[in-house]
Each structure stands twice: as structure tokens, then as C-alpha cells.
Amino acid sequence: MADLAVIGAGPAGLAAALAAAAQGVTVAVVDSATEAGGQFYRQPASGLRARRPQALHHQWRTWERLRDALPGSGVRILTDHHVWSVERDSDGFTVHALLGPEQHEPVAVHADAVLLATGGYERVLPFPGWTLPGVVTAGGAQAMLKAGLVVPGRKAVVAGTGPLLLPVATGLAAAGVEIAALVEAADPKDLVRHGRALAGKLPEGAGYAARLLRHRVRLLSRHTVVRAHGDERLTGVTVAALDTDGRVRPGTERYVPCDTLAVGHGMLPHTDLAETLGCRLDGMTVAVDDEQRTDVPGVWAAGESTGIGGAGLALAEGHIAGRSIAARLNGTEPDPVQWAAAAKSRTKLRKSAAALDAAYPPPAHWSEQVTDDTVVCRCEEVTAGAVRDAVDELGAGDVRTVKLLTRAGMGWCQGRMCGPAVAGLAGCELTPSRRPFARPVPLGVLARQHHIATEEGTS
Amino acid sequence: MRTPLELADAHPGPAFTVTLDGREIEALPGQTVAAALWAVGVTSWRSTRGEGRPRGVFCGIGVCFDCLVTVNDRPNQRACLVPLHPGDAIRTQEGTGHDG
Ligand SMILES: Cc1cc2nc3c(=O)[nH]c(=O)nc-3n(C[C@H](O)[C@H](O)[C@H](O)COP(=O)(O)OP(=O)(O)OC[C@H]3O[C@@H](n4cnc5c(N)ncnc54)[C@H](O)[C@@H]3O)c2cc1C
């Protein structure tokens, strides 16, 4: 039992937990990972005994402040807890989790208030060959490097679009991987155009430029990967230049040999838990007010589940949420003056996040490169041709109908990987997919849950 | 050339032995199945149900389920999440992993 259950031990969740605990709130932080830190501050497995984990990180001092504040704060961190659902009941909330890594043993955490700080995951748009071993998401390569101190190969192309590609390229390079090219679809001119709003981001950008130079990374902007080659594993990629409309310029294709492709096209928020709680979404993100409250009483959200904006924004939002929760649980009206500094940085960082988002759109005509035989749904092996048939011949007009007709999105990942691609190919907008659970749940656990619910209902 | 272990100045405890389809490989304490397999140059350990295509890590954070593997006779474990222990038997997985 806790006053507050925080789901997600990334920057947002930890900042909130510390802010609330400082006001006397009992906090339990639940995370599926084996260590706290989230994506940005993902820690090496303790068994690896890394003496210099900061070599893989940026803004390490911020992490040290969070980490060092935790032991004396009274915040309980429950790692290896995979949350599959949060339930509202008469006296608060029950967070249902499965203990990892096997995820068979259920546990429940009860709390009066809940903060959803679940972050996001990467969006990758398909292209021929993207299912070959050796093709990984950019953030995935980063996560495996930070946590497992391993790299997927010797020579990599880092490609796609978005601010994540730079740290991934420099991180892999520092870890000994030769970076054959950094292929960015966006035009650096667009970044300059958004320069004002990005003022806080650009020094970091300049720092990366120096590091790219040091590692002799060739930057190909306004380029894209059109195909990954290989039979049993990746042997190379074809890259091509994009014109101003985002179309591949014919005749610019060239082959780059590599054993690894780290690719990503931005990020998407995790919204499943918010959806099952009935929280209002704003497009693909959890809608919150100035205090980071969702429209469901007792449920707050902070960090990338409320919009993609990086670790700094997650920290600011988390701090505000923690303060608001502490006041509300004590039955008092919070005073925003208490978090004025965090609110100021939230405003600034949201502006630069919006500018980054505008400057790094996925290539507008990416679907033209997707051949009919390209697998789009990786789990169920549904091809682009099948999706196109469902739309053109069977008249499917939304992702759900395409799913019913083709099984795209019905596999293990519950459509997280193929959702954006299916929506793009079907020519409709990506909408949240209303998953009943945030994680696949063993039937035995569900049956037991039902049993308990029924018993409680009849008693 | 610099390795990730050198970069982070890691001093893990002694490596231990696990098996991949009966073949002995070394793993470091704390490493997941996927990390240990990457460290010995293995990037695929599953073939898909439909086309029998090879797969390994894709998302690296437990979201995509591409990295499914059989560990100690339990199929469909996510290699990117499951940490290894001495003597663990990793088996590459075909199709659903339930048909032997
Ligand atoms: C794979 C990946 C790698 C990234 N690498 C970088 C990088 O190198 N540099 C950079 O600037 N940005 C990186 N990012 C962006 C990063 O998301 C943000 O910078 C920042 O970490 C967001 O903070 P957050 O607190 O909102 O969420 P996160 O840091 O993502 O933390 C969310 C936490 O919630 C947990 N969680 C989610 N769902 C559940 C559930 N159902 N049950 C239990 N726990 C759950 C996750 O395990 C995670 O620890 C990466 C993103 C991803 C997806």
C-alpha cells in the first residue's frame, strides 16, 4: 500500500517520486526494467560492474542527483514489475503487474493516486529488408549498449530521422563500431529555420557535430535508406537522396556495405494504461492540465507519455506532477509558485520539442519505397501488398478494418511496431489502438483475477 | 579498437558457460540472453511461423517480441529482457516454439 504509485522509473517518474516524497507522501515506483533510470538514463546491468557508465551518457550529473537522492527519500523502487493494467476501485487504485523476467507471477500494488510516467517507444517505418537480422531500432541499439555493454556488429549505418540518431551514432562510434554513414531524412536548413525555438538544443547539436567529426562519421542529410540487403542477415543498405518534397531522387541510389542498420523515425508515447483507465487522449498522447492531471481524478501523467520531448522536459513535468499530487493528497489546493522554475522550463522545452517535431518529419513519401512483398506487420508477417489489397479491393478505411481483414497488428506486439506503417499505407490517421492490457497476460493470471473479482463481488 | 566494456571501464565477475543449441558459449554476469548472443556475434535465434525467416533483436526494450527464444525449455521468452544464469540452455526457436 502506498499513497502514490508511480509507473515508470525514468526521469519523469523519479522526479515526481522525489518531489512527492519530500512532502511526506509514501511512494512506490514500479518499473519493468531491472534497474531504475528509464530510457535516457538506462544503467548497465549491475553484474557488469561498470566503473565509468557515464562514458555512455549525457547529463550524467542530473542522473547522479536523482540517484543519490533516492536512498534517503523513502521512495520504494520496485523493478522487474511489468504492469499490465491499472484498475480504479472504491478506495483508490490497484496496479497489476507480472514479476519479470518470466512474467508469470502476478503482484498488485494499491495506492490512492497514480502517476503514469511510462515514456514511449520508437516508431520505425518499413522498407524492403527491414526485418533482416542486423536491422535494429536506433534506440534499441542504444539500450543494448547502455544496459548490456554490447554492440550488434562492426560497421553500422544509422538512419531515419530525429534527434535520437546523433547520440546513437556517437555512442556506437565511441564503443568501437565503425559508422559508415549517418543518414538523416530531414534538411539541416529546416533546423536552422526553427533555430529560435531550438536555442536550448543547438549547443548540444554543435557538440554532436564535433563528435561526429572526431569519429569521422559521414553525415548524409536529406537522404534515406531505400532497401536493406542480405539473405540470412544484413550485408548492406541502399541509400538515396530525397528531393524537397521528400521523394527519392532517381539515379542517386548507392550501396553502402554494413552489418548493422540502426534506424528510427521518431517516438510514440505509451498510452495503454491511460486508455484503460479512461483518461482522455489528445491525438496519440495522454491529455493533461497545467498540474499534469489527466481528466480521471487521482491519475496524473508526466514525461513522454504526454508528448515526446526528451529527458529535460520529462524531469520538469515529473517535478510538477509530484508537487501537485502531494498537495492534492493532503487535501490542499497546490500553489503553482512552488514549481515556477519547473513550469518555466516546461514551457521552453515544449516549444523546442514542437520545433524539433516539425523539423524532423518522416520522409513524406516513404510508402512509395515499400514494395508489395515487404513485410509490414513483423509479428503476423503481413505484407504491404495485403494491406493495400484490403484498402483498394476490400474497401477498408481505417486501421481496425485492415487489422480484421489482414491480421496486421494482431500479433505479440499488439500493433505497436506496424501501427504507423499500416495507417500510412491505408492513408488514414494513426489513432490509439485501445489495447485491453499493456502487456500480454498469461491466461492463468487473468482467470485468477476474474475469480478474485467475482468472489469480492459476491461477498 | 575500443570495446563497450572498455569504454564503460567494466570489471564483471568471471564469465560463465551457457549453451546455445548445445554449443557452449560464455556469458557475463548481468547480461541478457540477447546481449550474450550479440557478444559472440549471433544476431538471429528465431525463425518466423509463416515464412521461416530469421529474426533477432529489433526494439531492444521488450516491446516488439521479435527476439523470442527458448530458455531452459520455456519458449517465447524475450531475449532482450531475460538475464542469463550459469548453465542456462538457450535454444533457437522455430515457429511458435511449441512444436518441438
Ligand atoms: C529505446 C529508447 C532509447 C532512447 N535513448 C535515448 C538517448 O540515448 N538519448 C536521448 O536523448 N533520448 C533517448 N530516448 C528518448 C527518451 O525516451 C527520453 O529522453 C526520456 O527517457 C523520457 O523520459 P520519461 O521519464 O518520459 O520516460 P522513460 O525514460 O522512457 O521511462 C519510462 C519507464 O517506464 C517503464 N514502463 C513503461 N511501460 C511500463 C509498464 N507497462 N510496466 C512497467 N514499467 C513500464 C519503462 O521500463 C521505463 O523505464 C530513448 C527512447 C527509447 C524508446
Ligand code: FES
Ligand atoms: S527486441 Fe523487441 S522485444 Fe526484445
